[in-house]
Amino acid sequence: MSPVSLLLLCSLLPCSLCHSQDPFSWLYGRSGQALAALQADRTGGDCPEECDCPPSYPVAMYCDGRGLTSMPSIPERIKYLYLQNNQISAVPDAAMVNASNLVWLMMHHNQIRSDAIGKKAFLKLAKLDRLYLQHNNLTSVPSNLPRSLRDLRLHHNSIDKITAADFEGMDNLTVLYLHDNSISEISSSLKSLGSLTLLDISGNKLKKIPESLPAHLHQLYLESNSIDSVPEGFLGGFSQLQYIRMAHNQLTDKGIPPNTFNVSGLVELDLSFNRLERIPIVSTTLQHLYLQANSIKEFTLGSFCSIVDISNFSRLRTLRLDGNEIGRQDIPSESSQCLRQAFEIDI
Structure with missing residues (x-):
């Protein structure tokens, strides 16, 4: 680099940097992040x-993917804390004693154990909106x-029990x-969650649908359990439920009372990979x-339409029946x- 170029570069940099023996040393440093360290207002x-x-986001602290094995100190000003993808195993009572302003706490993909979480660890987080603890070693909430x-x-x-x-x-x-x-049993422990709109309890060990689920659910996911029946009037207690997924269970025709799914408001119903022999109404x-x-x-057309005329027809757009014991020749001409609105029928 020519003296003129070096002089021009120094005119654009802080004076302290231009007196260094290596004018480019400010580019190097800890973990290749000296530029961020130079700019950061600590x-x-x-x-x-x-x-x-x-400095452009002074209320956020990024500690993700740093190989951490313990909780770092958290300044009081921090609202958004990213701790995911580390090897943290414990959250002591004092770990977040100063973190009273936290709004987001991301701790997924660690090794946190239930017996290593202090009973007072989260007590100071009165403003917390999001808590991500997935992919850890928890055995209880x-x-x-x-x-x-x-x-x-x-x-x-590895949570096996849910209590109220x-x-x-x-x-x-x-x-x-x-x-x-x-989880093998939930009972009515979720009933009090009056604002809950999305509940995903798929991939557990449930043998029946939990009792008294929150009334304002919008999405309910129950796939990959061992549920073999649906209780009478199951959907009667929901006012806003639109999406139900119960694939990969043990449902049979006998276990589904008549008209269980004949309720307005439902947008999507997934009963794939079960033991049904008839199309439910x-x-x-x-x-x-x-x-x-x-x-x-x-192929029972009455499962979709009891009456067919100008104003009475199914709004079904997607129908998947592949992997059953019927073919296209079994679809009635009418x-x-x-x-009339179905754009995809797979058989």
């Missing part, structure tokens, strides 16, 4: 060395979780992921029906009137 040096606190939570993710752990006390007072909880655990307002990989032997 606000009094309170950002841990193993994390990054960008952590105690004393913040009642302010709206989005709680606990999937891909686990979610007591969580009036704001909207999203709850519990899938891919070892569904509402004419249903738009997507998945019945593949059952043992269905007959089905084009009933299923």
